Amino acid sequence: MTPRTQVLDRAVGQAMSALSAAAKRGLGDPALAELVVIRASQLNHCAFCLDMHLTIARKHGVSETQLDLLAAWEEAGDEVFDARERAALALTEAVTVLTGGTSRTKSGGGFVPDEVYAEAAEHFDDRQLAHLIGLLVAINNWNRVMVSRRIPPGGYTP
């Protein structure tokens, strides 16, 4: 597959990298960071991002079971994803699927429900939560820039 374009302004790329780095640093949990980043990339169908972050996740020791079951984390049980990971993944989905429905439709997103936010706030203090949200924003940003330009998977080297 050939990309539609490889062009990305240098200053834009640098600022995007700075955003991701600051968010990841502030969260301070590299394995969890990869889990949420991969889940967002699944929802946004970013092939390049999936390839890249699955590679990084394995490097950080995220288990194959977690990676295999990530797309069905709600059904995978507490023994695969603990309460903190589940709270982060629920937030990831809410923050990623903002479009579609209204407050009355179950599927198709729209808003970040109080119960999802409250559950995340129980497991992460304000500083961690602000950085977790920052990380979710950053990967959503990368997903858009990669999918739009159709950057093919496999281009990432650690």
Next chain:
Amino acid sequence: MTTDTTTEYAAERPARMRWAKHAPEVYKAMVRLDTAAKQGLDPRLVELVRLRASALNHCAFCLDMHTKDALAAGESVQRIVQLHAWEESKHFYTEKELAAIELTEAVTVLTDGFVPDEVYEKAAEHFEEAELAQLIATIAVINAWNRFGVTTRAVPGHYQAGDFA
């Protein structure tokens, strides 16, 4: 928010969190990114893109802010209102603006799948490669602000044009 003495509105809900205070480095990077992404693009077009994405993502704060910014930049009320039914009101916009708005929708609604070839190609007809990359970055960045706004429930109504300039 504008109030009068006879109408009782629902109570204003407070923000969930002042995220920029808790993640100042993240905020700084966002501001840098915002500035870099819009370089070289027509400011009126940028506001249209921001408004359309903010509506799709239901970001109340962003709608408040960018409506006021668009008006301050000389945009018409009619074009702002019609934007959300642009497919039925194309004669308010240039072909270039329409291509950008259509791309904005495709890039914003990624969870429903991909950016169609015809949408990308139409945009590529109206924007040369570097300009198109800036447009894509600008669409991504307003999506980023939308996510901060919605998740932390930033409160609409208090922004005044130029507050963050």
